Amino acid sequence: MSPLESAVLGLYFLTLVILAVFGLHRYIMVYLYFRNGGRRARPVPLPDRLPRVTVQLPLYNEMYVVDRLIDSVTRIRYPKDRLEIQVLDDSTDETCAIAQAAVERHRAHGFDIHYVRRDERRGFKAGALDDGLKAATGEFVLIFDADFVAPPEILEATLGHFTDPDVGMVQVRWGHINRDYSLLTQVQSVLLDGHFILEHGGRNRSGRFFNFNGTAGVWRRQAIADAGGWQHDTLTEDLDLSYRAQMRGWRFVFVQDVVCPAEIPVEMNAFKSQQHRWAKGCIQVCRKLLPRILASRLALAIKVEAAFHLTANFAYPLMILLSLLMFPAMVIRYNMGWYEMMVVDVPLFIGATLSVCSFYLMSQREVFGEDWRSRVKYLPAVLAVGIGLSVNNAKAVLEALLGLDSEFTRTPKYRVEGAGDDWKQKRYRGTPSLVPFVELMLGAYFSLMAYYAASNAILGPLPFIFLFQAGFLYAAMMSLFQGVGKLDLVREQEA
Template sequence: MIVVEILVIIIYGLALLLIFLYALAQMSLLLNYLKSKKIPDTSEQFNFSNPDEIPLVTIQLPVYNEMYVMERLLNNISKIDYPKHKFEIQVLDDSTDESLETTANHIQQLQQIGLDIKHITRTNRIGFKSGALKEGLKTAKGEFIAIFDADFLPKKDWLLQTIPYFKNKKLGVVQTRWSHINRDYSLLTKVQAFALDAHFTLEQVGRNIQGHFMNFNGTAGVWRKECILDAGNWQADTLTEDLDLSYRAQLKHWDFKYLEHVETPAELPVVISAVRSQQFRWNKGASENFRKSFLKVIRSKNVSFKTKIHAFFHLLNSTMFLNMLVLAILSVPMLFIKQHEVYNLYMLGLGFFVLSSVMFFVFYWYMYKTIYGKGLKNFIGYIGMFFTFFTIIMGFSLHNGIAALEGHLGKRSDFIRTPKFNINTITDTYKGNKYLKTKTSYNTVFEGLLALYFGFGLYSAFTITQHGDFGFFALHFMAFLGFGYVFLRSLRLSV
């Protein structure tokens, strides 16, 4: 029995250590972000008052069965402010439903008003999104390739704000910040926005300003066509082709530019099945890219040690869900193990890792106040959002942890698109959406069981000794609520 106890303590301690080191890396990015505010942007830019400096641009719109948002997407893109003879639009349409015909009709109407827009279709979906992008690149006329997913709505001056930076001939990518048109639709969208806002402020700026590897986010960015080809073109051997190409390009010494001030509105998934498919793809893809790229980063003689450290945690980001799951599950037996006095010193040592929570609290607060502002009212709102966020992501830790594990083990799976709903305001509804999945996964069953498991942990806090032991109570309470929320929301769409 004592061997099992020691094994539990060691694994628990290792999970805590990795989370602590990850928190330190995030704090490093926060410090980089704060320093960036004192550094003026002196980037060279094209002078668009000189027509000869305005380059040719191709806008690629990779779509697949986007019946509810295609009209919105095409109408929005048709209003882009850029000389008409200097840009073309490729609708890379792999659709297999009635949206294929309605999209073709809409494109014909836009062609009649003088827009250079082409409807490119394939008889198969080889390579999924990366395959479509690669196919379009063969005939793309543009020197620069702007990419937007179907749920993105770039502003009219988007190209005017991004393309000028490519006067720097070493610049391979310009990435812009996502914003969210339906942030306040539900608790689920608020949590997603909270997580994405941290990535698109502190993380992207923190990496980019110090020359660490960052990533093109799959949409709302522009590539130099030469950079794509030089880095080996789009490849479909991971579920996150954007992260893959980003690392290959930076290993080829191409520069990346992140523009926090250029905002690109988009729609967040509003149902949990859509969030599940998106999260699974992102987290598994990150692990696949860790396997594919990290050793290349380590072996590169032109990459600094600090950049290698940040690349490690960047590519291992999704594995934190696995650590979180291990930490939560082992915390219940740890509640019983810690009653033995022989482990008292070790337990005191583990308390040091409370600092991880403090660092995450500070990290996310800087993001929150950047978007919502300072003040007591906003700080109180932040406290509630911070704990809600960690409660919900703990509920997703089984689903995302399995995705990360599959990626590390090399298990292949298809690219599952995230369904779009055309949800713009709180009064819009997704009922009747034909792309909704209603089948309950095995993960949902286990999430329900985990909610009961952590309910037992809560009960044990009161009964384990005469006066109780509430050292893990907050963790178990958040895990109970998180897994319960994910279980019930998933079940509601399955009955």
């Protein structure tokens, strides 16, 4: 075996082992969730003296959903004289007029609601929240993004937890208004359910750190200030503030039984844009805070989990590296008659696949109860889409590592709630990029690999090759077809 062939195989197996460690971590999350089931957050009665609460609604070009959002907030069950609503609008389109009209309409019905507009969109969402906080009168701050619908009971279900003076934030679970709209929304709903149920649930129940998700959560205002306030040097200001606050000793609570419905992106480019922002922001926070976390006096279990949490997106560049190495590693072993060595990597692939399947099946069982079996059919798509995101999210990770700044790119919302709703005729669109063309090349690469494996009766890796092929081609074709059609429509509307 030549030195080059040895290097290829060595790097291939090293990459597989590292990814297997990330897969093992999923099993640990499932274990922590069920092992600490008795520590699930229980309902706590409201305090005798109801505190004043400020609701902040940061907006940027949300013409299709702003009315739905504001109307839902006014239906929250809480005394009007104890509730302040701030509509923080940085929009540059018709959203401004729609939001102002909604504010005036609800003010006429006795709500303490304000329309707040800045001269400059400095700091994006974090800047808007920080500016709004300067004028806020609430002891607690409830935040909603534009694609959410506030559940009427949210304050009744969360404020009681703040009777513990150490609690700094309470997060509720996201629901999905348009879960059944398409295969893409079904996949996203499974991914999000796993994040909230098992990651948030497992971390919170076991005393590890978890994060505010930027929306559908209540902050103690004092905790925000004590942690240094909203900062906009990362794209995930929510994750950043969450870790800074918990490092200061504030305790977070995840209320799993309260669900806040939200609209899932229905278009692939919008989904990728959202994922890119989350992945890049997470690595930015990793660079900013992980050294401080590891050097702190926090418990070892908290440090280890924080390291897994903040480095999880490194799996995406590793997936790209693995994708490139799979073919030459297979050819080298086949040509040398080392087919038996595939008994090493095939079990690793199976183990990693089973970890993902087990993780998401457990979350679906928690959400759907006895009907969880109806969700099994989406698991192949969940696996494929996770692979298909690798190029997009690996790009985000590399940008963060290189210190490349980028604008906070909003996720387009179309008020798509049911199967009959159309988004293609609406103005907003996801940000196109060259990523789909890289995905197409990888899809073609795996097609060639599948042909080689089938021609030489190398059958063990074929299911995984097909999974990678499907993931990259699905991500590419959806991005190109949806993006081109949407771009043509936007040009017609602007003409």
